Amino acid sequence: MPRLPQYDASKAAGDDGEIREILNQRAAPGGGAAIGYDNRMANRHFGNLGDIWKHLPLGDVLRTVRPDRYWESHAGAASYPLTHSANRDFGVYHFLAHASAEPALGQSAHIRLLRELAGEDRVPAVYPGSAFVAMWALLDRPVRHLYCDIDGESLSTIAATAEELGLTAEAVECVEADGVGTVTSRIQTLADDEAAGGTFLLIDPFHITAANDDGVNSLDLFAAAAGKGVKTILWYCARTIDEWERLRSDVSTALDKSGIDESGLWRGEVELLSMSERGFESPGVGMCGLLCANLPDEVIETAKRQGEALAAIYEDATLPCGLSGALAFHESCACRT
Numbered sequence: 001m002p003r004l005p006q007y008d009a010s011k012a013a014g015d016d017g018e019i020r021e022i023l024n025q026r027a028a029p030g031g032g033a034a035i036g037y038d039n040r041m042a043n044r045h046f047g048n049l050g051d052i053w054k055h056l057p058l059g060d061v062l063r064t065v066r067p068d069r070y071w072e073s074h075a076g077a078a079s080y081p082l083t084h085s086a087n088r089d090f091g092v093y094h095f096l097a098h099a100s101a102e103p104a105l106g107q108s109a110h111i112r113l114l115r116e117l118a119g120e121d122r123v124p125a126v127y128p129g130s131a132f133v134a135m136w137a138l139l140d141r142p143v144r145h146l147y148c149d150i151d152g153e154s155l156s157t158i159a160a161t162a163e164e165l166g167l168t169a170e171a172v173e174c175v176e177a178d179g180v181g182t183v184t185s186r187i188q189t190l191a192d193d194e195a196a197g198g199t200f201l202l203i204d205p206f207h208i209t210a211a212n213d214d215g216v217n218s219l220d221l222f223a224a225a226a227g228k229g230v231k232t233i234l235w236y237c238a239r240t241i242d243e244w245e246r247l248r249s250d251v252s253t254a255l256d257k258s259g260i261d262e263s264g265l266w267r268g269e270v271e272l273l274s275m276s277e278r279g280f281e282s283p284g285v286g287m288c289g290l291l292c293a294n295l296p297d298e299v300i301e302t303a304k305r306q307g308e309a310l311a312a313i314y315e316d317a318t319l320p321c322g323l324s325g326a327l328a329f330h331e332s333c334a335c336r337t
């Protein structure tokens, strides 16, 4: 693996020339153990539509918010070897092929990262996970990163990628433990100004209602973080209409129970319009959404434009099951319904 310079705060991050060099080294065949992750990985859903409606807004949100602390409760791996599958063809490959048709996508941080990873090739050799998206978006700042996952192998790819990107070991903490409990505890240690001013949390579980040994789940974590003023995104998905109904009810119940002030919340969802049709088979997700707390208006505006643009590039898409792959984008500030 190439030795790369340590983090140097005096360097303008966003120095794309240097990043490209690093990323090309990463993407080179046989370039090192941290390049992507193999098929034993804990997260097998990478690169599907759900990842696009997560990583697409995330990069730009972070570039605008510029937090001092970036935390993830369910981090996954830094990157994944990008190969074709029906769900990835509908997800990242469709996005790569059509993003330039919409300025909100063609100028996004996410497409820029994917193009950096691709280098001279049309498509990248790896798909970046949220940790990579975040470290890359925040490379110009002395950010303290915290990545939690119960899968140590996924975390080891984050540590290796951080090193390749020139981040010091002190700047990137990887915790192999339940992320809901770990982050809940960390939130309690934050002073109010640290929480509201400079902390950003991504909660990205497989199941938002899966409780840890203390009976705390990702919705509880979201409510605790949001209530403390932390800028927070919770990603969720459903594969069927029934699942979506249950999910709505779970979110409403959790928000009611928390007594959280709804004025700081925003929700952006993409929905496959053929989800309720006979023969529908989910390409990983039938719908997915971002429940967001304490984000500035300009960030929400950008995410909204990206959601609408995503719907535009899927207008004529076809699902792997043969039905229409058209999407609707919905946004709402009333998150309890």
Ligand SMILES: C[S@@+](CC[C@H](N)C(=O)[O-])C[C@H]1O[C@@H](n2cnc3c(N)ncnc32)[C@H](O)[C@@H]1O
Binding pocket: 042, 043, 054, 073, 074, 075, 076, 077, 128, 129, 130, 131, 148, 149, 150, 151, 154, 177, 178, 179, 180, 204, 205, 206, 212
């Ligand atoms: C959806 S994947 C994360 C994807 C990643 N955030 C991304 O966007 O690239 C969910 C991850 O949660 C991890 N996980 C499952 N239960 C967990 C728990 N209780 N605490 C922390 N991580 C957990 C899994 O190992 C998996 O890597």
